[in-house]
Amino acid sequence: xxxxxxxxxxxxxxxxxxxxxxxxxxxxxxxxxxxxxxxxxxxxxxxxxxxxxxxxxxxxxxxxxxxxxxxxxxxxxxxxxxxxxxxxxxxxxxxxxxxxxxxxxxxxxxxxxxxxxxxxxxxxxxxxxxxxxxxxxxxxxxxxxxxxxxxxxxxxxxxxxxxxxxxxxxxxxxxxxxxxxxxxxxxxxxxxxxxxxxxxxxxxxxxxxxxxxxxxxxxxxxxxxxxxxxxxxxxxxxxxxxxxxxxxxxxxxxxxxxxxxxxxxxxxxxxxxxxxxxxxxxxxxxxxxxxxxxxxxxxxxxxxxxxxxxxxxxxxxxxxxxxxx
Numbered sequence: 001x002x003x004x005x006x007x008x009x010x011x012x013x014x015x016x017x018x019x020x021x022x023x024x025x026x027x028x029x030x031x032x033x034x035x036x037x038x039x040x041x042x043x044x045x046x047x048x049x050x051x052x053x054x055x056x057x058x059x060x061x062x063x064x065x066x067x068x069x070x071x072x073x074x075x076x077x078x079x080x081x082x083x084x085x086x087x088x089x090x091x092x093x094x095x096x097x098x099x100x101x102x103x104x105x106x107x108x109x110x111x112x113x114x115x116x117x118x119x120x121x122x123x124x125x126x127x128x129x130x131x132x133x134x135x136x137x138x139x140x141x142x143x144x145x146x147x148x149x150x151x152x153x154x155x156x157x158x159x160x161x162x163x164x165x166x167x168x169x170x171x172x173x174x175x176x177x178x179x180x181x182x183x184x185x186x187x188x189x190x191x192x193x194x195x196x197x198x199x200x201x202x203x204x205x206x207x208x209x210x211x212x213x214x215x216x217x218x219x220x221x222x223x224x225x226x227x228x229x230x231x232x233x234x235x236x237x238x239x240x241x242x243x244x245x246x247x248x249x250x251x252x253x254x255x256x257x258x259x260x261x262x263x264x265x266x267x268x269x270x271x272x273x274x275x276x277x278x279x280x281x282x283x284x285x286x287x288x289x290x291x292x293x294x295x296x297x298x299x300x301x302x303x304x305x306x307x308x309x310x311x312x313x314x315x316x317x318x319x320x321x322x323x324x325x
Contacts, residue, residue, distance in 0.1 A: 009295045013054060016292040020087060021047045023289070026219060027090030030097050030265045034224030046083060053080050054293060058300040084290055092282040093268040100275040101263060102217065105226060108262075109214040112229050113207050115258055116236045120199045122254050123240050127192045130247045135185055137249070138162055142177040145169065161248035188248060195243045203236065223265060230260045 021043050028039035057076050064074055097105075141162070145153040149172055157164045168180060210232070212218070213225050241253035264270040 009299050013293050013295050016289050017047050017050060020050070020289050020293065023094065023285075024087055024090050027094040029219060030093060030223055031090075031268065033227045033266050034221065036220060046086060049079075050083055050293060053083065054296055057294070058296045061297060061300045084286065087290075088282055088286045089268060091286050092277050092279055093271065095282050096268075096271065096275055096277040097265065099278070101265075101271075105222075105263060106214045106217075108259075109226060109229055110211065112233050112258065113210055115233055115256055116203050116207060119237050119240050119254060119256060120196075120203050123199060123244060124196055126244065126250065126254075127196065127247070130250050131185065131189060131192065133250070134161070134188070134248050135181060138184060139177055139181050142175065142180060146172050146175045146177065191246065195246075199240065199243075202239075206232065206236075226262065226265070230262070233258070 024046055025039050025043040028042050029036070032039050032042075053076055057080065060076065138157075141153055141157055144150065145157060154166075154169060156162065157169060158166050162184065164180065164184065169175065210225060210229070213221050237254065237256055244253060245251050263274065
């Protein structure tokens with residue numbers, strides 16, 4: 001029966017240690033910027049400390065009661081309270097993010113993703129205008145040169161952005177304006193269309209993935225994605241500007257200013273300045289969990305001591321203060 005009781009209280013305690021592990025892990029996940037491995041290792045270390053402290057407290061319970069807690073083993077409670085405080089901080093930070101900041105994080109993320117979509121749209125709109133303007137300008141100059149033979153116009157046509165071989169323009173009599181213009185435009189249009197398809201593919205896949213992370217609140221990938229979202233936006237804009245630089249005309253880069261400030265998820269003290277935490281729920285939850293974790297200590301039986309009887313029957317009491325391991 002004693003063995004069955006031992007197994008039961010140990011199982012109950014272990015179940016709530018697992019629950020606390022998950023709670024600590026989620027809190028650490030926000031603080032450690034989504035680093036799953038370090039969050040898991042740190043949470044595991046905390047739970048291991050919890051487990052051994054509970055076992056030591058249970059083993060030394062009799063000594064504590066016998067000496068009215070004036071015993072070195074009572075110091076174990078200070079370590080336990082320290083662990084309790086750590087779990088409370090992690091739990092309160094997790095609850096604060098989940099209940100108070102979730103909406104703002106989602107809105108900020110979706111707003112930044114919209115910037116990438118806007119940059120892609122700007123590229124497409126500008127590319128259409130570039131093709132139209134370039135074609136019109138080129139045909140106008142070709143017609144002018146065919147009719148006048150102006151050397152200044154010839155110099156323009158053989159220089160950037162047109163860069164037409166002078167041999168093609170040598171005989172104005174047989175100069176075919178449409179044929180030359182189409183030959184010059186074909187590779188430009190092909191390149192622009194390929195870039196547009198590439199942008200659509202990249203932004204669609206990434207945007208859908210990121211949107212899913214934030215709208216579905218995928219905690220395991222959310223914090224890491226949130227912390228690198230500015231990099232994704234900047235890299236996307238830089239990539240688009242690299243392709244815009246290939247335009248024959250109107251190739252100045254697009255400049256998009258946006259708020260790059262992220263919420264300080266990794267610093268609870270700073271985060272609490274922006275979102276006032278509600279400590280009631282975390283303290284209740286952590287107290288309940290710790291109450292079940294301490295079941296092995298609460299159920300550990302101790303002998304009752306009568307001072308007179310003990311002196312005659314058991315000899316001197318153990319007041320030495322050593323902790324039983």
